[in-house]
Amino acid sequence: MERSGSPVLLFGNLDLRPLHSILWKNLHLQGAGRPVEYDPECDLRALMLRQLEQIPYVKDLAKRLGRNPQMRRACGYGGNAPTEAHFSQMKKRVGVEGFRAIEAYLRREAFRMRSSQPLSAVGLIQAACMDSTDFQAWSSQPPRDASVDEKDSHEKKRTKRKRGKTPHEVCGVGDPDAKVGRTNKGFILGYQSLLAVDIEGFPLGHVEASANVNEKKLVVPLLDRLLGEDIEVELLAGDSQFESHPVLQTLKDRKMSSVIAWRCYEARENPSDVVTVKARFDVEGPEHLRVIYKRLRAQSESLNGRMKSRLALGRFTWQGMCNATIHVCLVCCVVYAVAIVAALLGMPERQYSIAYFS
Secondary structure: OOOOOOHHHHHHOOOOHHHHHHHOOOOOOOOOOOOOOOOHHHHHHHHHHHHHOOOOOHHHHHHHHHHOHHHHHHHOOOOOOOOHHHHHHHHHHHHHHHHHHHHHHHHHHHHHHOOOOHHHHHOEEEEEEEEEEEEEOOOOOOOOOOOOOHHHHHHHHHOOOOOOOOHHHOEOOOOOOOEEEEEOOEEEEEEEEEEEEEOOOOEEEEEEEEOOOOHHHHHHHHHHHHHHOOOEEEEEEEOHHHOOHHHHHHHHHOOOEEEEOEEOOOOOOOOOOOOEEEOOOEEEOOHHHHHHHHHHHHHHHHHHHHHHHHOOOOOOOOOOHHHHHHHHHHHHHHHHHHHHHHHHOOOHHHOOOOHHHO
């Protein structure tokens, strides 16, 4: 057995053969055309290894694969390693739906092997939490348009002039899909991902959008994707960002219980049977709802922190909405792979330890 902390231990015990039809899309071993030089399964392991080792650029991944025999052995390559263009072609050939299908397969396998949550093997999730995380785009903002002169400032106050784009509509120079949005730390140019996490901090699904999109608008696409993959969630929690009548009505129509935190306003008296958040941290309400809310929120924040610190979720060096989705898919695939291999090795206590295999 390989020493602890080696990616060879992770990828050497991860079986990707059931993904043959997805990875070998538009490839053939016989007939006209250029022969297949590298196994697509090795390419997928290499992209997952890039997240595990937090390698910023694909060109750096190609260089390290060429220089490091142990990394090539972990991915399954022989004496040669592919180039940066090869990974770009592979990513474009498989596509977003292909990577989502790969993620869905690994998620089902992880559900099946988790002994702590046996009901998840049949797609039943008792409690989950939704939370969004943002990451900056690999692009710069366009320069500001100083069209209004100082001498026209008085006239601007009296008449309505045609304004340019607002900060929330500004897109990146090299990445038009990235938009400027407001976060807890100010404005950023980038994307956001709305994640659903279960009570043990295990990702259930995600949906991506530009940073300027309201989180409430992503709830329905997220639920459609979860329910479309035969996952049934009984209770869904969320912070005060999701406090709105359409969101609550959507959960009610889907027969899902909800623990959505309500904001505290002086001019409004919240119902006694809901969770109320004061100053972002103080939680009031029924004790059982406070326990559920705090537990689910803690697991969601823990997963976001682990994916950003251990799997470089916030280090996005591609461009485009499709690549942003693929980026999050690869991060989640590593999380599922860790859970699968930990169960196969008889170490259930390591099913959430990304650092053990890095």
